[in-house]
Amino acid sequence: MSRILITGGAGFIGFAVAKALSARGDEVIAFDIARSPRLDAEIAQHKNIEFIQGELTEWPQVVGLVQSRKPDAIIHCAAVVGVTNSLASPIGTFRVNVDGSLNVFEAMRLCGVRRVVNLSSEETYGAFEKDKIDETHPNRPLKPYGISKYAVERLACDYVTAYAMEIINVRTCWVYGPGLPRPRVPKILIDAAATGQKLHLLGGGDFRVDHVYIDDCVSGILKALDKPTHRYDIYHIATGEAPSLSEIVAMIKELVPSADLAIGPGPYKFIDGTEAIRKGALDITRARTELDYQPQFPIKKGLAAYLEATRAGLG
Ligand SMILES: NC(=O)c1ccc[n+]([C@@H]2O[C@H](COP(=O)([O-])OP(=O)(O)OC[C@H]3O[C@@H](n4cnc5c(N)ncnc54)[C@H](O)[C@@H]3O)[C@@H](O)[C@H]2O)c1
Structure with a gap:
């Protein structure tokens, strides 16, 4: 101990x-x-x-x-x-x-x-x-x-x-994941999907980050x-992976077929309008x-776990 x-x-x-x-x-x-x-x-x-x-x-x-x-x-x-x-x-x-x-x-x-x-x-x-x-x-x-x-x-x-x-x-x-305090992706997408709110983001679909x-x-x-x-x-x-935000939106819609989510192409902007710089995947x-680090949550599994926690009121 x-x-x-x-x-x-x-x-x-x-x-x-x-x-x-x-x-x-x-x-x-x-x-x-x-x-x-x-x-x-x-x-x-x-x-x-x-x-x-x-x-x-x-x-x-x-x-x-x-x-x-x-x-x-x-x-x-x-x-x-x-x-x-x-x-x-x-x-x-x-x-x-x-x-x-x-x-x-x-x-x-x-x-x-x-x-x-x-x-x-x-x-x-x-x-x-x-x-x-x-x-x-x-x-x-x-x-x-x-x-x-x-x-x-x-x-x-x-x-x-x-x-x-x-x-x-x-x-x-x-x-x-549960407890993320900042209003950024994927939180805003998961929150909208879990509560049935419409969320159409004008741009950001091409942005990739780990x-x-x-x-x-x-x-x-x-x-x-x-x-x-x-x-x-x-x-x-x-x-070690960097899915695009368009791919993440598609994954969430697969998890919640009724989700009214959409995202336009181009770079991602933070809530204050600042454009995120080029990112990608981190080699692990x-x-x-x-x-002996072995990540257990590829993005699809992580989004599913986050959605479940959000639905349970722990998001
Ligand atoms: N969350 C991410 O995506 C991410 C990514 C990369 C690195 N990090 C790093 O991980 C660390 C934790 O991030 P997080 O996401 O948990 O952020 P967070 O904002 O949830 O946690 C930071 C904590 O620090 C406390 N704090 C801030 N100023 C303080 C002060 N003056 N005195 C005492 N406490 C103070 C806050 O009250 C808060 O509870 C940070 O160093 C951050 O840079 C986070």
């Missing part, structure tokens, strides 16, 4: 990781600025999860937390997440994502915590140069979100070299956490080989 601190433990991925760690008997400390009814319900059922409300950018809070709880390792999920949010608040994004991560690394250094799994993103690459890329693809992030995530990875390199810390960066992609089901994301994170020693500090946790050979 280990004691694991999860920053952003009330968020989409952090909560799912907290649940999985608690289920296998680890002691979980979930740190987050916000409370979550889902996490509160989980805590009511399981004695091995503790919630601590706090602000990642407040150094005394972060160092006090690490000093008092003495975790064996940290899973760092707290962040301002997504291109749209980062454009709305670039300064806030850097404060939380970069300053906040530095607080975590510094607290680890001072308190002797060696390992952190840092949640990173395909946004570190900027526009993909080809349809499927591996971890050696150049990093040329374009928006505050991706730039902040890449800055954290570079800081991590420095901490690893200077202080022999183990900072494992999990670059995941568009994670989806959609990762939440359970696969959690499994990859835990494999990175558990591996005794790492040869690499960056892993893709994804599916390294994670398969090194971590």
Whole structure:
């Protein structure tokens, strides 16, 4: 049994990781600025999860937390997440994502915590140069979100070299499934299909990205956490496939023949109108080989599971 601190433990991925760690008997400390009814319900059922409300950018809070709880390792999920949010608040994004991560690394250094799994993103690459890329693809992030995530990875390199810390960066992609908080695909499509609402998107049908089901994301994170020693500090946790949004709409209509969904061709735009840059699939050979990561949710299976959860009121 280990004691694991999860920053952003009330968020989409952090909560799912907290649940999985608690289920296998680890002691979980979930740190987050916000409370979550889902996490509160989980805590009511399981004695091995503790919630601590706090602000990642407040150094005394972060160092006090690490000093008092003495975790064996940290899973760092707290962040301002997504291109749209980062454009709305670039300064806030850097404060939380970069300053906040530095607080975590510094607290680890001072308190002797060696390992952190840092949640990173395909946004570190900027526009993909080809349809499927591996971890050696150049990093040329374009928006505050991706730039902040890449800055954290570079800081991590420095901490690893200077202080022999183990900072494992999990670059995941568009994670989806029950609890996804952002109004983007496939959530808006699944919600519309589950509730019988009409949703005709004007464009985006040609956009391709690697959609990762939440359970696969959690499994990859835990494999990175558990591996005794790492040869690499960056892993893709994804599916290795990048279906187009037109293909995803067709799959959902196969699952719900009455769904009134349509999508026009062209690039995808986020809710604020920002056009998504070229993406594609993340090659997962390294994670398969090194971590024995075996994703269980190809897109069709993931969409079916997400739809079922949404119909059950867990979406
Ligand atoms: N969801 C995805 O598709 C995706 C893809 C790639 C990478 N990631 C990365 O995974 C991590 C988790 O993402 P998520 O989808 O769970 O996002 P999320 O927004 O659901 O969770 C982030 C959590 O961090 C907390 N938080 C934000 N600012 C904080 C602060 N100042 N102090 C304390 N807590 C704070 C939020 O309250 C939230 O609960 C992030 O680092 C994100 O960059 C997510």
